[in-house]
Amino acid sequence: xxxxxxxxxxxxxxxxxxxxxxxxxxxxxxxxxxxxxxxxxxxxxxxxxxxxxxxxxxxxxxxxxxxxxxxxxxxxxxxxxxxxxxxxxxxxxxxxxxxxxxxxxxxxxxxxxxxxxxxxxxxxxxxxxxxxxxxxxxxxxxxxxxxxxxxxxxxxxxx
Amino acid sequence: xxxxxxxxxxxxxxxxxxxxxxxxxxxxxxxxxxxxxxxxxxxxxxxxxxxxxxxxxxxxxxxxxxxxxxxxxxxxxxxxxxxxxxxxxxxxxxxxxxxxxxxxxxxxxxxxxxxxxxxxxxxxxxxxxxxxxxxxxxxxxxxxxxxxxxxxxxxxxxx
DNA sequence: CCAGGTGCTTGCGTTTTGCAATCGGTGGTG
DNA sequence: CACCACCGATTGCAAAACGCAAGCACCTGG
Numbered sequence: 001x002x003x004x005x006x007x008x009x010x011x012x013x014x015x016x017x018x019x020x021x022x023x024x025x026x027x028x029x030x031x032x033x034x035x036x037x038x039x040x041x042x043x044x045x046x047x048x049x050x051x052x053x054x055x056x057x058x059x060x061x062x063x064x065x066x067x068x069x070x071x072x073x074x075x076x077x078x079x080x081x082x083x084x085x086x087x088x089x090x091x092x093x094x095x096x097x098x099x100x101x102x103x104x105x106x107x108x109x110x111x112x113x114x115x116x117x118x119x120x121x122x123x124x125x126x127x128x129x130x131x132x133x134x135x136x137x138x139x140x141x142x143x144x145x146x147x148x149x150x151x152x153x154x155x156x157x158x159x
Numbered sequence: 160x161x162x163x164x165x166x167x168x169x170x171x172x173x174x175x176x177x178x179x180x181x182x183x184x185x186x187x188x189x190x191x192x193x194x195x196x197x198x199x200x201x202x203x204x205x206x207x208x209x210x211x212x213x214x215x216x217x218x219x220x221x222x223x224x225x226x227x228x229x230x231x232x233x234x235x236x237x238x239x240x241x242x243x244x245x246x247x248x249x250x251x252x253x254x255x256x257x258x259x260x261x262x263x264x265x266x267x268x269x270x271x272x273x274x275x276x277x278x279x280x281x282x283x284x285x286x287x288x289x290x291x292x293x294x295x296x297x298x299x300x301x302x303x304x305x306x307x308x309x310x311x312x313x314x315x316x317x318x
Numbered sequence: 319c320c321a322g323g324t325g326c327t328t329g330c331g332t333t334t335t336g337c338a339a340t341c342g343g344t345g346g347t348g
Numbered sequence: 349c350a351c352c353a354c355c356g357a358t359t360g361c362a363a364a365a366c367g368c369a370a371g372c373a374c375c376t377g378g
Contacts, residue, residue: 004204006264008257008271009185009250015261019176019335026168036356045163048336053357063260073344075355083260090252091168097249098167101222101242102174105165112167178366195325207367212326232375234324 015062016087020047020055025064025084026091029130030111030151035075044108059084080134088123088130092116110158111151122147174221175246179206179214184223184243185250188289189270189310194234203267218243239293247282247289251275269317270310281306 004010016022023045027033033042040052047055056078059065064084068077095112098104104112115122126147131137145153163169175181182204186192192201199211206214215237218224223243227236254271257263263271274281285306290296304312 003262005267006262007182007185007203007267008254008261008263010182010204011257011261011263012253013178013181017176017178017181019172022172022176023166023169026166037354040356044166045169048338049357050359051336054335056356071344072342073355083256086256086259090249090256093249093252094171095167097242097245098170100245102167102170103162103165104167104170108164108166196323199325207369208326209328209368210366213365215326229324230375231373232324 020051024055028078028080034077080130085127085130088127092123107155107158110154114154179210180218183214187237187239193236239289244286244289247286251282266314266317269313273313
């Protein structure tokens with residue numbers, strides 16, 4: 001794709017500035033959905049299968065996901081890349097903005113609030129976890145529950 | 160518009176997740192473009208007039224811009240709102256991501272780098288300046304050049 | 319009266335989106 | 349072997365959005 005300009009903000013918009021790309025990345029990142037059917041069935045917004053297929057291809061081409069093919073008839077796994085792991089602060093801030101300025105569901109709000117209130121320190125911790133899960137980096141040893149677990153607990157606890 | 164889900168990230172995506180909205184906001188915010196013709200002529204990416212007109216309407220409806228009508232034949236001024244001023248951290252991080260992961264023009268890169276390296280402190284200072292310009296808040300008195308001036312200088316100095 | 323500036327609007331062809339149904343391939347089960 | 353559920357898509361079609369070029373009604377200054 002030919003870039004419309006040399007502006008870094010425009011570069012980001014061209015990479016994932018549409019209705020679905022960020023939501024797919026969100027589900028892979030926070031929902032731990034790694035397979036086509038998981039993403040399709042678990043989609044909060046009800047993405048259509050052709051749109052999902054198209055976005056997965058685009059995201060792989062853009063270097064925001066990798067696809068591990070397991071052979072025909074086997075489900076392929078999608079993983080985050082370093083470039084998409086570095087979207088954690090952006091997704092956290094987008095969530096924070098949404099919580100501040102738009103009506104949101106309670107259950108989904110708590111995750112955004114937890115992530116926003118944790119700040120850059122928590123984001124880095126979460127990014128380290130994602131590098132372990134998606135890039136095979138060594139697991140960072142830390143006391144207590146992981147950020148991923150804390151997010152899941154907050155989600156489960158909220159009504 | 161009917162929200163697709165109660166997710167705060169989805170709320171943000173629905174508000175400005177398209178090819179043009181963030182670029183228009185960027186030009187109003189960093190380029191100090193307040194009028195239709197200014198936005199049209201100064202657009203780095205070459206936005207079409209009908210698209211610009213549509214996006215301005217949508218952004219006003221979404222509470223991300225206000226339009227001050229100066230009567231027929233007079234040019235109307237667009238101003239940021241508190242909701243769009245709170246996009247400063249997001250735009251800063253988007254720019255940072257673009258610089259890291261995509262080729263960018265030197266002149267446009269320096270602004271993103273300055274804003275990213277300044278961190279939350281600099282963002283808050285810039286947001287206070289924007290509140291003075293767009294919302295009529297009292298000008299915060301500070302020593303030295305404003306963030307806006309520093310951004311303009313960095314842009315002018317770069318080749 | 320005219321030239322120039324104001325914010326759009328219109329027409330039209332192309333592209334993208336969204337929805338529903340379907341497809342060929344595989345693995346497991348009876 | 350027959351059957352069936354699951355795999356990641358693909359296809360057809362209608363609606364919406366996009367992109368381009370031109371035009372519009374209004375006002376100001378000379």
